[in-house]
Amino acid sequence: MTSDTPSDAFYDILRGVAALTGNRVVADLARLIGQGMPPELWIAFNHKQIASKRWLVDALAEALPRPKGPVWVLGAWYGVLGALLLDDPRLGVDKVVSLDRDPACAEIAERLNRRHVADGRFSAVTADMMQLEFTREPVRPGLVINTSCEHLADVPGWVASLPPDLPVLLQSNDYYRELDHKSCVATLEAFKEQVGLSEIHFSGALPSKNYTRFMLIGRR
Ligand SMILES: C[S@@+](CC[C@H](N)C(=O)[O-])C[C@H]1O[C@@H](n2cnc3c(N)ncnc32)[C@H](O)[C@@H]1O
Structure with missing residues (x-):
């Protein structure tokens, strides 16, 4: 994965996981990625x-x-x-x-x-x-x-x-x-x-x- 991987696909998947699990940290992560993937976030x-x-x-x-x-x-x-x-x-x-x-x-x-x-x-x-x-x-x-x-x-x-x-x-x-x-x-x-x-x-x-x-x- 690189920082230029399309972040809108991750955004949609993570919003789905947040809806499935009710996990607020995942919802926050989805919103962050929806604004663009920060470098090394995938490692963190x-x-x-x-x-x-x-x-x-x-x-x-x-x-x-x-x-x-x-x-x-x-x-x-x-x-x-x-x-x-x-x-x-x-x-x-x-x-x-x-x-x-x-x-x-x-x-x-x-x-x-x-x-x-x-x-x-x-x-x-x-x-x-x-x-x-x-x-x-x-x-x-x-x-x-x-x-x-x-x-x-x-x-x-x-x-x-x-x-x-x-x-x-x-x-x-x-x-x-x-x-x-x-x-x-x-x-x-x-x-x-x-x-x-x-x-x-x-x-x-x-x-x-x-x-x-x-x-x-x-x-x-
Ligand atoms: C790779 S990250 C986190 C590693 C850690 N083992 C973890 O799992 O949370 C290490 C962070 O420490 C920060 N860091 C290193 N030395 C520091 C210092 N003297 N003061 C503040 N931040 C420092 C780096 O900028 C980097 O963001």
Whole structure:
């Protein structure tokens, strides 16, 4: 599939799937694609990406639901995870801030989450997570999610920049072959050591065909 695949066919099919399933995220995706297919959206929505985000949402619902403040998603790409978080009533998420350093992401993330932007529940920010200072934010985050730890050159340095005790959900993987990956870990234990959390409520590994994804939920 390429970005010049006719998007109106996908639009019609996805509207049909949304009508069949009643899934609001699929309806939002259909509307986004109806306006033209953003490059790499097909990767952000592929079955492996969605399986790992479903895993995340289910684990969060068990381990640390109802955050006491906005949820920041860092390295958030096109805001797919934000859409899933806001759609799941088990999580009780009031607001998502979706941050990526790629300036192409914010506009697409806000179009995907248009309903939530209108309700004041979603905003997208273009910034480098290594430069963030959460202590300067007017509202302390209730949870910080980073599913892109493998993309950072200095994961321990980034974790150290977070406020102490902050609830966090972190993912990384052992996909060393990917050129953009700078901090992959070989095992779940290596990931625990890399991030050095003070509390861990959930730890797990999700194997897929080419790599294994690791997830930790706890506090900085
Ligand atoms: C390929 S995507 C998502 C990968 C992740 N494993 C996932 O499944 O969600 C990685 C994203 O992280 C973003 N990113 C990488 N380093 C970043 C940084 N320092 N600050 C903000 N965003 C960053 C990239 O722009 C990209 O959109």
